[in-house]
Amino acid sequence: MTVLVQKFGGSSLGSTERIRAVASRVIESKLKHQDIVVVVSAMGDTTDDLIKLAREVSDHPSPREYDALISTGENIAAALVAMAIEAQGVPAVSLTGPQAGIYTENLYSKAKITKVDPSRIMSELDAGKVVVVTGFQGINDLNDVTTIGRGGSDTSAVVLAATLGAPVCEIYTDVDGVYTTDPRIVPEACKLEEISYDEMLELASLGAKVLHPRSVECAKENRVQIHVRSSFKPDTGTIVKEDSQMEVNRPVTGATLNEEEALITIQKLQDRPGVAGQVFTRLAESSINVDMIIQSAEEDQVNDITFTVHQNDLKAATLISQEVARDLGAKAVKFDESIAKVSIVGVGMISKPGIAAKMFRVLAENSINIKLISTSEIKISCAIDQKDARRALRLLHHAFELDKH
Amino acid sequence: MTVLVQKFGGSSLGSTERIRAVASRVIESKLKHQDIVVVVSAMGDTTDDLIKLAREVSDHPSPREYDALISTGENIAAALVAMAIEAQGVPAVSLTGPQAGIYTENLYSKAKITKVDPSRIMSELDAGKVVVVTGFQGINDLNDVTTIGRGGSDTSAVVLAATLGAPVCEIYTDVDGVYTTDPRIVPEACKLEEISYDEMLELASLGAKVLHPRSVECAKENRVQIHVRSSFKPDTGTIVKEDSQMEVNRPVTGATLNEEEALITIQKLQDRPGVAGQVFTRLAESSINVDMIIQSAEEDQVNDITFTVHQNDLKAATLISQEVARDLGAKAVKFDESIAKVSIVGVGMISKPGIAAKMFRVLAENSINIKLISTSEIKISCAIDQKDARRALRLLHHAFELDKH
Numbered sequence: 096m097t098v099l100v101q102k103f104g105g106s107s108l109g110s111t112e113r114i115r116a117v118a119s120r121v122i123e124s125k126l127k128h129q130d131i132v133v134v135v136s137a138m139g140d141t142t143d144d145l146i147k148l149a150r151e152v153s154d155h156p157s158p159r160e161y162d163a164l165i166s167t168g169e170n171i172a173a174a175l176v177a178m179a180i181e182a183q184g185v186p187a188v189s190l191t192g193p194q195a196g197i198y199t200e201n202l203y204s205k206a207k208i209t210k211v212d213p214s215r216i217m218s219e220l221d222a223g224k225v226v227v228v229t230g231f232q233g234i235n236d237l238n239d240v241t242t243i244g245r246g247g248s249d250t251s252a253v254v255l256a257a258t259l260g261a262p263v264c265e266i267y268t269d270v271d272g273v274y275t276t277d278p279r280i281v282p283e284a285c286k287l288e289e290i291s292y293d294e295m296l297e298l299a300s301l302g303a304k305v306l307h308p309r310s311v312e313c314a315k316e317n318r319v320q321i322h323v324r325s326s327f328k329p330d331t332g333t334i335v336k337e338d339s340q341m342e343v344n345r346p347v348t349g350a351t352l353n354e355e356e357a358l359i360t361i362q363k364l365q366d367r368p369g370v371a372g373q374v375f376t377r378l379a380e381s382s383i384n385v386d387m388i389i390q391s392a393e394e395d396q397v398n399d400i401t402f403t404v405h406q407n408d409l410k411a412a413t414l415i416s417q418e419v420a421r422d423l424g425a426k427a428v429k430f431d432e433s434i435a436k437v438s439i440v441g442v443g444m445i446s447k448p449g450i451a452a453k454m455f456r457v458l459a460e461n462s463i464n465i466k467l468i469s470t471s472e473i474k475i476s477c478a479i480d481q482k483d484a485r486r487a488l489r490l491l492h493h494a495f496e497l498d499k500h
Numbered sequence: 501m502t503v504l505v506q507k508f509g510g511s512s513l514g515s516t517e518r519i520r521a522v523a524s525r526v527i528e529s530k531l532k533h534q535d536i537v538v539v540v541s542a543m544g545d546t547t548d549d550l551i552k553l554a555r556e557v558s559d560h561p562s563p564r565e566y567d568a569l570i571s572t573g574e575n576i577a578a579a580l581v582a583m584a585i586e587a588q589g590v591p592a593v594s595l596t597g598p599q600a601g602i603y604t605e606n607l608y609s610k611a612k613i614t615k616v617d618p619s620r621i622m623s624e625l626d627a628g629k630v631v632v633v634t635g636f637q638g639i640n641d642l643n644d645v646t647t648i649g650r651g652g653s654d655t656s657a658v659v660l661a662a663t664l665g666a667p668v669c670e671i672y673t674d675v676d677g678v679y680t681t682d683p684r685i686v687p688e689a690c691k692l693e694e695i696s697y698d699e700m701l702e703l704a705s706l707g708a709k710v711l712h713p714r715s716v717e718c719a720k721e722n723r724v725q726i727h728v729r730s731s732f733k734p735d736t737g738t739i740v741k742e743d744s745q746m747e748v749n750r751p752v753t754g755a756t757l758n759e760e761e762a763l764i765t766i767q768k769l770q771d772r773p774g775v776a777g778q779v780f781t782r783l784a785e786s787s788i789n790v791d792m793i794i795q796s797a798e799e800d801q802v803n804d805i806t807f808t809v810h811q812n813d814l815k816a817a818t819l820i821s822q823e824v825a826r827d828l829g830a831k832a833v834k835f836d837e838s839i840a841k842v843s844i845v846g847v848g849m850i851s852k853p854g855i856a857a858k859m860f861r862v863l864a865e866n867s868i869n870i871k872l873i874s875t876s877e878i879k880i881s882c883a884i885d886q887k888d889a890r891r892a893l894r895l896l897h898h899a900f901e902l903d904k905h
Contacts, residue, residue: 111553111556111557112556114557115557118557145576148516148576148580149579149580149583151516151517152516152519152520152523152580152583152584152587153583153584153586153587154587155587156583156586156587157582157583157586159593160579160582160583160586160592160593160594161579161583163575163578163579163582163594163596164575164576164579164580164583167572167575167576167579170568170569170572170575171550171553171569171572173568174554174565174566174568174569174572175553175554175557175569177562177565177568178554178557178558178561178562178565178566178569179557179558181558181561181562181565182557182558182559182560182561187565188564188565189565189568191568194643194644215643238599238620239599
C-alpha cells in the first residue's frame with residue numbers, strides 16, 4: 096500500500112479545536128486506503144514558551160538540555176493528535192523521534208539526520224494504525240534527544256517520505272500554496288500549481304517563508320514531491336517537483352523581496368590576491384552571513400568591495416570592515432542601512448535570453464536605481480533602495496505577467 | 501562516594517524562580533562531596549494542564565497516548581533543573597525515565613517499576629555531574645513511555661536510592677516534615693523527628709498527604725531511609741526509618757482524620773457462606789474501594805454488614821448494595837453520607853494495653869458517638885459523625901499528649 100506523509104505545522108495545531116480538525120483531515124486521507132504517517136510540529140507558541148522558561152533559568156543553557164527541553168513541544172502535539180484520531184474511531188499511535196528511529200549526528204540544536212530505521216513505523220502501519228511522528232527531533236548515538244534546527248519538521252517529514260518510499264509529502268500550512276510573490280504586497284499574486292525544486296529553493300532562501308530550503312533540498316535529493324497546502328481549506332495547493340516533469344513555458348515563475356538588507360562598501364582596497372578572502376573570513380568568524388558580493392575595479396590595482404548583510408548584522412559588520420580597511424590600507428568604509436533585494440526566479444530564464452535586460456529596464460523606466468546585481472542560472476537579484484522595494488516588486492510581477500498564471 | 505537522592509515535587513518547582521532555588525539547594529549538597537541524583541516531578545500545574553488538553557481532544561484517551569502526553573511534564577522540569585544547576589557553575593545532565601534505565605511493566609498509567617539499569621546514571625555521576633532524573637515515568641519492553649501512577653515520583657526516588665545504594669532519600673515538599681496530626685486542624689501538632697515505616701504507612705494511607713504509601717513500602721522493603729523536608733526552609737525534617745532503630749517510648753505517634761467517608765449498611769442478610777464475598781466482589785468489580793468493614797450478628801442466621809466508602813463512591817455503592825440486597829433477600833440498605841474516620845497510630849500501642857479503651861473513653865466523655873471501629877496492630881480507627889470530626893481529632897491529640905513531642 097502506498098504511504099502518504101502529511102506534515103502539520105504549529106499554526107495548524109494552535110488549539111485543541113484545530114487538532115481535532117487535523118485529525119478529521121488525516122482520517123479523510125486514511126479512508127482513501129492509504130497508510131498515513133503524520134509529522135507534527137509543536138502546538139502554536141509552545142516552543143517559544145519553553146524557550147522563555149529556559150532563558151529564565153539560564154543565560155546560556157547547554158545545547159543538550161535545550162534540546163531535551165524544547166523537543167517536548169512536539170511530544171505533546173504528537174500524543175494529542177494521536178488521541179484525537181483515536182477519538183474519531185481510527186487506531187493511531189504517536190512516536191517520538193527516537194521511537195520512530197530517526198538518528199542524527201551528535202550535535203545539538205542543529206543536528207543533521209543521518210539515518211532512519213523505519214521498523215517501528217512499518218510495524219505500526221502494518222497493524223493498521225495512523226502513525227504520528229514528532230518532527231524536529233531525533234536521537235544521537237549517546238541515546239540523547241537532539242533537535243535538527245530551522246525547518247526541522249518539514250525536513251523530518253521529507254526524510255520519512257523518502258525512507259518509506261512515499262511519492263508525495265503533504266506539508267499543511269497556514270497558506271494555501273506557493274504564490275508568484277507575496278500576496279500581502281502584490282494582491283494580484285497567483286497561486287502556482289507546480290514549481291520546480293530549484294525555483295522553490297531560490298524563492299525559499301530569498302524570503303518566501305512557506306518551505307525551509309533544507310526540506311526542499313532533501314526532497315530534491317530523494318525525488319519526493321512536496322505538496323504544499325492549506326490546513327484550513329480542502330483545495331489543492333502547490334506541487335514542488337522535478338522541473339523535467341513539467342513544461343517550462345514561462346521564463347519567470349516568481350518574484351520575491353528581502354526588505355531587511357544593509358549594504359557596506361570598502362573603498363579603494365589594494366588589489367592583492369587574498370584581500371577579498373580576508374574580508375569575508377573575518378565576517379564569517381563572527382557568524383555574519385553575507386548575501387550579495389560585488390568587486391569592482393575602479394582603477395589599476397585598487398578595488399571597491401561591496402556586499403550586503405542582514406540589517407541586524409550591520410553594526411558588527413561595519414566594525415569588522417573598518418578594522419580590515421585599516422589593516423589593508425583601504426580608503427574608507429561606507430554603508431547604507433536601508434536596502435532591499437528584489438529578485439525574479441524561474442528555470443525558464445535559462446533558455447530565454449533578455450530576461451535580465453528586461454528586469455533592469457523595468458526598474459530604470461520607473462526611476463528605481465540599482466545598487467548591486469547578482470545572478471544565478473535561474474535567478475536575478477537587484478539591491479535597491481528600501482523605499483522603492485514594494486513598488487519594484489509590483490512592477491516586476493506585472494511586467495513578467497506573473498498575475499496571468 | 502555516597503550517593504544522595506533528592507526528590508523535588510511540583511510545588512517546589514512551581515516557577516523558574518523556585519527552580520533556581522532548588523538548583524542552589526542541590527549544589528549546596530553537592531559541595532559536601534556527595535554524588536547527587538535529583539528526581540523531579542512536573543512543575544506546578546503542568547500535569548493538570550496536560551490532562552485538560554487530553555480531555556479536550558478525547559473523551560477516553562488511550563492509556564498509552566495519555567502516558568506519552570503527561571510524562572512530558574517531568575521532561576520539561578528535569579531539563580530546566582539541569583540548566584539551572586549548570587547556570588550556577590556545576591555540571592549537570594537531565595535523564596528521562598527511559599534514559600535513566602527505569603523499566604516498568606507493560607501497563608500504562610499505573611505501571612510498576614520492574615528493574616533499573618543504572619549504568620547511564622553511574623557514568624554521568626562518574627563524570628562529576630549532578631544527574632537529574634524525571635520521576636513518575638519509565639519505559640516498557642515495547643520501547644514506550646509509561647507512567648507509574650499515584651505517588652510516582654516519590655517511588656521513583658526511593659527505587660533509585662535503593663538501586664544506587666544510597667542510604668537516604670530526601671523528599672522535598674511544601675511541608676517541613678511529618679506531624680503528629682494535621683496542623684491546620686490542630687495548631688498544637690508537633691513535627692516528628694523520626695517515624696517508623698509502618699507508622700508512616702498507616703498515617704499515609706489514612707490521609708496524611710506527605711508521602712504516598714507506595715514509596716514508604718518501597719523504602720521499607722529496601723531499607724532506604726526517607727528524609728521528608730521543606731523545599732523552602734533549611735531545617736531538618738522527619739526521618740522515616742526502621743522502628744528497631746529508635747526507642748519506642750510513646751504509645752501513639754500520630755492522629756489522623758479522613759473526612760470524606762460515607763457508610764452503608766445492608767440489613768438482615770441471610771448468614772450463608774459467601775454472602776460477604778458477593779457484596780464486596782461486586783463493589784470491587786466497579787472499582788469501588790471499601791475501607792472499614794463490620795459484620796454483626798443480630799440474631800440467628802441474619803447479619804448486618806456495614807462498610808465505609810469514599811463519599812464520591814456512595815451513589816454507585818448504594819445502587820450495587822441494593823441489587824445485592826434484592827438478590828440475597830436482605831431487608832434493606834441504609835446509608836449515611838457524612839461520616840469521618842478518626843485514627844490514632846503508633847508502634848508503641850502493641851506493647852501498651854489500654855490505648856483503645858482510652859480512645860473510646862475520650863470520645864464517649866465528649867458525647868461523640870462511635871459508629872464503627874476497626875483496628876490493626878498499630879492503629880485504631882473510629883467512624884464518627886462528620887460534624888464531630890475535627891473536635892475528636894483535637895481531643896485525641898491532646899489526650900495522647902501528641903502536643904508534647
